[in-house]
Amino acid sequence: MTLLLPALQSPTGPAASREAVRFGDLSLTYGRLAEASAALAARIADAGRVAVWATPTAETVIAAVAALRAGVPVVPLNPRTGERELAHILADSEPTAVLAGPADELPPALEKVRRVTVDARAETGSAEAYGGGAPADRGAPGEGGPESPALIVYTSGTTGPPKGAVLPRRAVAASLDALEDAWGWTGDDVLVHALPLFHVHGLILGVLGPLRRGGSLRHLGAFSAGGVARELGSGGTMLFGVPTMYHRLAEVLDAPAGTAERDALAGALAGARLLVSGSAALPVHDHERIAAATGRRVIERYGMTETLMNTGIRADGVPRPGTVGPPLAGVELRLVEEDGTVLEGPEAIGEIQVRGPNLFTGYLNRPDATAAAHTADGWFRTGDVGTVDTDGYVTIVGRKATDLIKSGGYKIGAGEIENVLLGHPGVREAAVTGEADPDLGERVVAWVVAADPDSPPAAEELADLVAGQLAPHKRPRLVRYLDALPRNDLGKIMKRSLHVR
Template sequence: MFAEPSDREALRFGDVSLTHAELHRAAGTLAKRLAGLTRVAVWATSTPQTCVAVVAGLLAGVAVVPLNPKIGERELGHIMADSRPDLVLRDEPIVFGEPGEFAEPGPETPALVIYTSGTTGPPKGVVLPRRALTSNIDALAAAWRWTGDDVLVHGLPLFHVHGLGIGVLGPLRLGGSVRHVKFSPQAIGHELATGATMVFGVPTMYHRIAEAVEADAALADRFRAARLLVSGSAALPASDHGRIAKATGQGIVERYGMSETLMNVSVRFDGDRRPGAVGLPVDGVEVRVVDERGTDVGTGAIGEIEVRGPNLFLEYLNRPDATEQAFRDGWFRTGDMAVRDPDGYLRIVGRRATDLIKSGGYKIGAGEIENALLEHPSVAEVAVTGEPDDDLGERIVAWVVPAGEPPAPEELSGHVAKLLSPHKRPRVVRYLDSLPRNEMGKVLKRELRC
């Protein structure tokens, strides 16, 4: 599952770094304590200790449950009762002892138990097997030309698949390096100026990068030198795509995935990095876009993304009912809505539950309206939702964080009607100081209520 031990740097957190050989020794030492356990919980602080503990669990064939270090009491109680870990590790001291010898666990052996955000109830534990991680990292390596020569930098949390599953375990499998920083555009730029080649980030981060590189030509040059900038976890607004490309010459590579599937789709390294598109299925992954009956909707129509392949999770821990409901004829039902372009590229338009608005007989994706509104100079941030309407079924509501003086609602409605079509214009505009977001920068639309 991991690259052979070597003297190449594997991890760097500030002034602390470990080579692949040192990581193997430290993790192998800890793994001896974990051998024979079923699950171990790890407080996923942004430290090398977290990485050592996770690798130790994987070496020993023990499923790792990463815990958000800022987790609240109720959610922590639920996760601990649900996962019932045999041991909890929190910033375990790194010890360079004699590493144990362990047989490679089978591909279906649980590797990680990632708890989802719980937007529709208590968080569910997504059980990811080893083959999901290894196959997906290898597929992304092919898509992005990602090799052991690359040095990845990011400031993502280590309790999600983005920051941990791909952002740490990816470099460790490929023999490369990862540098973890406290995010700021300047911190990322510093690493790019001192050997980093790739950046992982979420749209909130790239929004701040866009502002920073527009204001600082030297920082823009540092980002221009990157081999690859990758965005995920939510849709990247087209406006930020354009701002970064103009300032740095860099097109952002978008990809689409989720806890249950890891990464399904991505723009290739040499592909068309057009705004709003997340690319094609990665190697080994099948993707279809279907209607409520499971029939392919074809090109240009909105449907639900369904996925199958070696990247899929095993089950929701202790939830056979939820696991069964999540599949249709072997296909995982993502709940995400998309449109397939003529060249096969997917464009995500939102979640089935919150981002598909049925208004006046039309199915309308919130994402395209949000992108249109972000092109208006007086809109800094926006989220679009639907709410009940006696005439239309649902009316489109825009929740806007203005850039300065709020524009008139009819100005924004007219802007959308001109760019898209009249039936997609917001019927209601509400102004906010900020949008509610989770740790990964995703907007919590369920909290947007009058």
Template sequence: MSELFPAVAARSDRPALRCGADSLTYGELARAAGSLGARLGGVERVAVWATPSARTAVAVVAALLAGVPAVPLNPRTGERELAHILGDSAPGAVLAGPEDILPAGLAKLPRIDVGLDATGSLPAALDATGPLPAAGEEEIDSESPALVVYTSGTTGPPKGVLLSRRAVAASLDALAEAWAWTADDVLVHALPLFHVHGLVLGILGPLRRGGEVRHLGAFSVEGVARELGAGGGTVLFGVPTMYHRLADALSDDEGLVRALAGARLLVSGSAALPVHDHERIAAATGRTVVERYGMTETLMNTSVRPGGQPRPGTVGTPLPGVELRLVDEDGSVLGACDGEAVGEVQVRGPNLFSGYLNRPEATAAAFDGDWFRTGDVAVREADGTVRLVGRRATDLIKSGGYKIGAGEIENALLDHPGVREAAVTGEPDPDLGERIVAWVVPADASAPPVETELADHVAGLLAPHKRPRAVRYLDALPRNDMGKVLKKALPTAGRT
């Protein structure tokens, strides 16, 4: 396999990354990461205190150049979860910025500071005229782990997902083919750098292509408008919460309209983008938002292709090299592409992870032969397009003899002008088996849409058996750092 970052090896003066006042060319990144990587000899794994900064990017690239798996740590992780991750991954050191205040749980690890000088262009104490440190990644086995990324732990302690260099390269190259992603692109985003979306796609993706990444540090409408406008950004990555805020601002911000209209590619992921936000952005800018589907264990599986007919609610077709099938509860493969047959998504291809760290039983259970069981449920349209309808464990509702995906009901609810946010769950019902419950954040809290109106709205768009049987109103939906709704928090959060 070729090296992960040919442009870093070339060490040119092209801009590589910028975050706030910190910026690095490819030559400076090679010097910074190469020097840091040279200090990692003998370390089996290294933790990275993954703040939204240029230092995090330098630290991860340094580890990859040195062939040392990086374990990105969420700075907001609680004490118990952090202790579990450190005990499970056993990093030999932690990479952090010199100004970072680390929790007590990291005190026993050797700390290596990732310092940048006052201009944000070179590591502190490095001689800018001296020779560049050797990268040395050419001889690293492509199957060796590049990253250990921990899952959210929704069904137990977080599991460490082993992502090989092969999987990272294969997924990024498949996206490059699907999106025509090149060295000429300038990616703008404000995603966390401890997840696949922000770190692998948002940092390693541009660096593999030889393009530029501009991380905003923290999301703001003004920052997006600036970097996509006068800043010359061509691609925007975001999650639905970010696009919702952008859609809200479009009517009063002509500069934002021009900035989004001028972008080559707008990509949303991590959760479904509501139809209403798709429509508002397209109407104001003429640009459609591309959705894609992936997860920590698989990296990216499918994507809508840029320039195609907009189809909100779908996540496109499999990426090059990825095979996808739907499997019924009895284990049979669903061959129908009728937009109705619901099955679990299973995938295989070079994008798959190598296993869960220290969890051989969990790894074995995650596979059906060489097919990975995603736990997501979906339908396929006549042309093979995938439409996700939820998670098998929380979003597959069996009501009145029907198998119903919560996701399609959520999209229908979001199409109602009186609904700002929506989530759907099932709860036991003596007659139906399960009844559909809608959790709604009204657009106007003082005048929420009534229950019968919402039920009729869903029945009219989908089918009568998919209408909510109960509606509960909230001020906000509980979400994680990536904007995904935490449905297990809903039963104690709502009021009828």
């Protein structure tokens, strides 16, 4: 049996009175969460799989924790998923129940799935709160072994419908314990974030992470600079966010010193033990703005749905903006050329491949896709391109399909060009892609959101900036101006959609 959340084993144990999670004015202690999840776990113990309508609420936490304690795989559902995609996920994963809050309105696709209502404000352990007939003192059913599925998380389908990555309990435990080692994460830490709870970042790192350590989570519900300042300023020690969130914090910090909102935020960030960004690269320009205002560096880590966490800047390490740190404990990482040749040296750029206890077991119902994602000797093909310096720090160039541009015989990473463009005062947002070119093979295209739409920087000016700071062959050959860049729920730029506009 792999015990994922030892602090929840006893409703009356040493941690019972400590706060486990807080959502707005609703706080659950470890004792209350243990009772509530045990009662629900008993109710769903015979379920093959359960879907969780993953709103940013305490109900989602209770539902996910209960399923894990029951040894029942969790399928987190994004409440914003479209009808067609949701139908595919349900047909593929075949959950026998959906766990949802009392106020949640579920779509027609879930009408035939047994609904179990979870009410975090109801009397703990009551039959009404957890679907009837499950007294709190019955206890949670046994948890599964290390290879038992903990979650099935669906990846975004770029070349077809989403695939369900089966994450075993072994992988969840290995990743969270590696982050404990890298970040000195303890039960004294209070994590603050506003991440969605249907992804690895928000649910596994952001909920199971603090609960595995016996620490606390304060979820903001909706992200705001004021919320971050309030929670970090009143005991929060760690902040998790995505680049869009840190960009918004940097915008607030750009206000003159002496401004109330700016000063409150700067003081709160400066007092935090760790500021962590993930899910996409944080532009160097935002790194520098936050560091200048607070004296605190944001650190980055690198992971995927299929691999959980691969690398991370250590709390006791050297922050290097633009890098995601060395491989975490237990993770092997290598760079590979397109022909399979393993690359060595700091100048090498190739596809990142990883293996270790953090890996998923495969794609649900897709042995073909599982086999294609792995090499014959067991390495997972991430599809990301990167470099590794002499100290083992990894830099992500981007996705192999969208961020590695082959132009005039050169391999060009989109990320470094984006960082240069974002350093221009007239650029608010920027993305770089490759586009077919009869002469170069591919040409560099910049997509720019101007700080002042009425007076955008000239294309020639931006091209010269890149050529001067990087190299002439990396300059954008074409600049396209947009009102906003298309992003997904985690703030990642959806580059494939740029070229279909």
